[in-house]
Amino acid sequence: xxxxxxxxxxxxxxxxxxxxxxxxxxxxxxxxxxxxxxxxxxxxxxxxxxxxxxxxxxxxxxxxxxxxxxxxxxxxxxxxxxxxxxxxxxxxxxxxxxxxxxxxxxxxxxxxxxxxxxxxxxxxxxxxxxxxxxxxxxxxxxxxxxxxx
Amino acid sequence: xxxxxxxxxxxxxxxxxxxxxxxxxxxxxxxxxxxxxxxxxxxxxxxxxxxxxxxxxxxxxxxxxxxxxxxxxxxxxxxxxxxxxxxxxxxxxxxxxxxxxxxxxxxxxxxxxxxxxxxxxxxxxxxxxxxxxxxxxxxxxxxxxxxxxxxxxxxxxxxxxxxxxxxxxxxxxxxxxxxxxxxxxxxxxxxxxxxxxxxxxxxxxxxxxxxxxxxxxxxxxxxx
Numbered sequence: 001x002x003x004x005x006x007x008x009x010x011x012x013x014x015x016x017x018x019x020x021x022x023x024x025x026x027x028x029x030x031x032x033x034x035x036x037x038x039x040x041x042x043x044x045x046x047x048x049x050x051x052x053x054x055x056x057x058x059x060x061x062x063x064x065x066x067x068x069x070x071x072x073x074x075x076x077x078x079x080x081x082x083x084x085x086x087x088x089x090x091x092x093x094x095x096x097x098x099x100x101x102x103x104x105x106x107x108x109x110x111x112x113x114x115x116x117x118x119x120x121x122x123x124x125x126x127x128x129x130x131x132x133x134x135x136x137x138x139x140x141x142x143x144x145x146x147x148x149x
Numbered sequence: 150x151x152x153x154x155x156x157x158x159x160x161x162x163x164x165x166x167x168x169x170x171x172x173x174x175x176x177x178x179x180x181x182x183x184x185x186x187x188x189x190x191x192x193x194x195x196x197x198x199x200x201x202x203x204x205x206x207x208x209x210x211x212x213x214x215x216x217x218x219x220x221x222x223x224x225x226x227x228x229x230x231x232x233x234x235x236x237x238x239x240x241x242x243x244x245x246x247x248x249x250x251x252x253x254x255x256x257x258x259x260x261x262x263x264x265x266x267x268x269x270x271x272x273x274x275x276x277x278x279x280x281x282x283x284x285x286x287x288x289x290x291x292x293x294x295x296x297x298x299x300x301x302x303x304x305x306x307x308x309x310x311x312x313x314x315x316x317x318x319x320x321x322x323x324x325x326x327x328x329x330x331x332x333x334x335x336x337x338x339x340x341x342x343x344x345x346x347x348x349x350x351x352x353x354x355x356x357x358x359x360x361x362x363x364x365x366x367x368x369x370x371x372x373x
Contacts (some may be wrong), residue, residue, distance in 0.1 A: 025195055026192060026195065027193075028192040028195070043199060044196065045199055046199070046201070066192065068191060
């Protein structure tokens with residue numbers, strides 16, 4: 001399993017590289033009316049309109065001002081592209097599937113529905129984010145129990 | 150004495166190094182502190198770059214750039230990369246003992262350029278072509294014809310002029326709308342290998358490589 005790790009609010013998180021299309025530095029985002037608060041709008045990615053989600057807001061973390069280091073991870077799930085705003089993309093690492101542990105019973109910062117598991121990288125635990133929960137409509141995702149979907 | 154001197158010189162060097170490093174650090178720190186306006190501008194620039202990034206390579210792979218024109222009442226296209234120039238009409242000088250396909254030569258910027266008659270090469274309805282394009286001129290080889298355009302095509306060092314009736318347009322066609330002509334036609338001529346639909350008209354795409362290497366262009370005639 002290959003993971004893309006990134007910082008979010010000073011903590012490392014990871015995404016499965018399989019769904020990552022590309023990482024781009026944050027551009028100006030065109031806002032779109034009537035979006036849920038965690039959607040920031042869309043970007044023109046070589047002629048394709050790609051919706052951009054603020055991962056901090058999606059995961060219930062405090063919002064942060066856009067910095068020059070801020071990145072967008074463009075994911076492609078079921079032929080649909082979505083951009084995720086993260087503080088900073090860190091690394092791509094390969095792990096054994098067995099290294100991915102089930103999520104802890106408690107988690108300080110984050111709704112467990114979004115966590116697929118925990119991976120130890122060096123001394124740190126890194127949360128592996130569940131994409132299906134992330135990209136599902138907010139209501140559905142909020143009602144998700146770990147293990148569902 | 151000498152040793153002391155060299156030591157102090159080294160100290161000076163290291164002191165300078167340290168100062169330089171501090172300067173650089175300070176500069177990089179100040180570079181990080183960009184104003185809000187500047188930040189907005191950078192974000193805008195990135196968005197702009199993102200819109201166009203890789204646009205060219207992607208476009209070049211998926212898209213065919215063609216120039217389209219009419220010859221003998223048929224609609225043709227040639228890839229722009231083979232096209233050197235669209236030349237206004239010129240006096241064509243007939244060369245004796247050459248096949249009909251070779252209309253003659255013309256003066257192209259001081260150089261002699263061979264003219265190819267596509268309507269003969271492609272076996273088009275010659276009568277209509279003459280009537281429409283040549284107007285009153287009844288000359289068999291079309292000498293002194295009414296003004297028309299000449300496409301200068303080049304491939305692998307071979308250059309030739311194609312007389313056309315009417316220039317149509319520069320087209321950008323996605324590669325997936327271009328298809329091979331049916332094998333029935335392909336056996337008859339090697340020059341048109343692909344076609345595309347333009348509106349409801351078929352657009353025949355000429356392959357200049359095959360065109361310029363056509364054996365009918367080879368002159369081998371004895372006059373006794």
